[in-house]
Amino acid sequence: MKKFWGVAKNENFSVGCTGKTFFVYDSNGKETAKFSDFPHAYKAVFMPNKNIIAVKSTEGSLGFYNLDTLSLIKFVTITKIGAQDEGFTFSPDGKYFYNIEKPNDTTRTELAVYETEHFTKTETLFADNEKMVLDCLEFDETGVCYVLGFMCGDTGVIANGFTAIFDRKNKTLVDIRPHDLETYDYLQAYKSRELDGFTEKALEFNPELSDIEEITKTSVKEEFDKSGK
Numbered sequence: 001m002k003k004f005w006g007v008a009k010n011e012n013f014s015v016g017c018t019g020k021t022f023f024v025y026d027s028n029g030k031e032t033a034k035f036s037d038f039p040h041a042y043k044a045v046f047m048p049n050k051n052i053i054a055v056k057s058t059e060g061s062l063g064f065y066n067l068d069t070l071s072l073i074k075f076v077t078i079t080k081i082g083a084q085d086e087g088f089t090f091s092p093d094g095k096y097f098y099n100i101e102k103p104n105d106t107t108r109t110e111l112a113v114y115e116t117e118h119f120t121k122t123e124t125l126f127a128d129n130e131k132m133v134l135d136c137l138e139f140d141e142t143g144v145c146y147v148l149g150f151m152c153g154d155t156g157v158i159a160n161g162f163t164a165i166f167d168r169k170n171k172t173l174v175d176i177r178p179h180d181l182e183t184y185d186y187l188q189a190y191k192s193r194e195l196d197g198f199t200e201k202a203l204e205f206n207p208e209l210s211d212i213e214e215i216t217k218t219s220v221k222e223e224f225d226k227s228g229k
Contacts, residue, residue: 005042007197012051013067017042022055024067033070037063040082042202043195047094047116054097060084062099064119074119078112079103087136087195090116091168092143100134107156109134109149111166125171133158136191137166138220146220147173148187160184163224177227190218 002023004016013032014025019042024033040059046052051067060079065072078084078101086100086109097114110127111134114120126132134149145166153159161184164176179187189209196202198215209215 003201004199005201008044010046015044047090056088058085089137092139098137135188140221146224148220163220187223
């Protein structure tokens with residue numbers, strides 16, 4: 001079995017990403033296809049209730065694939081500056097794809113919103129906030145979207161982590177709750193590895209988690225709720 005950086009699964013398919021190639025397997029574990037359309041593609045996510053995946057490259061590209069037809073739907077170039085390793089996800093209804101991007105500066109994030117009929121970017125949010133850096137998004141079972149990130153101080157150094165709720169209707173973050181750096185570091189590492197599928201290869205390169213015998217399950221929602229007590 002190949003050692004993958006990232007894996008993703010639904011009830012019909014699984015994919016494994018090596019960085020150079022990602023492999024597609026059916027529900028019986030049989031390899032059905034492999035794609036090498038762009039480099040440094042380590043992570044993928046499935047659209048809910050569809051055999052469609054988004055594959056993200058740290059180099060600055062996105063690929064959307066239909067696994068029913070084993071074909072590329074659309075290729076998107078975000079930037080050429082690299083370091084694009086923040087979170088990405090589909091909305092629970094599959095109508096939107098959200099990607100945290102850094103198109104102009106590796107220290108400045110923004111939230112890109114894509115519609116999923118043609119995978120065209122429709123909005124760019126939070127690009128003007130120089131002190132806020134976004135890490136990941138997480139939907140709970142009710143459809144609420146939680147965000148993890150950190151705030152920079154006046155000198156540009158990280159001041160504190162935070163969790164918040166993304167108000168999709170009003171396109172803003174609400175109820176921003178600060179966290180100490182130890183909590184932020186663990187949660188950021190956990191969510192990044194969760195997106196990898198907790199592969200052994202990814203864990204080897206994550207000191208925050210690789211030295212822990214039993215990783216404590218957590219979520220952005222859980223830490224958000226704790227901070228409100």
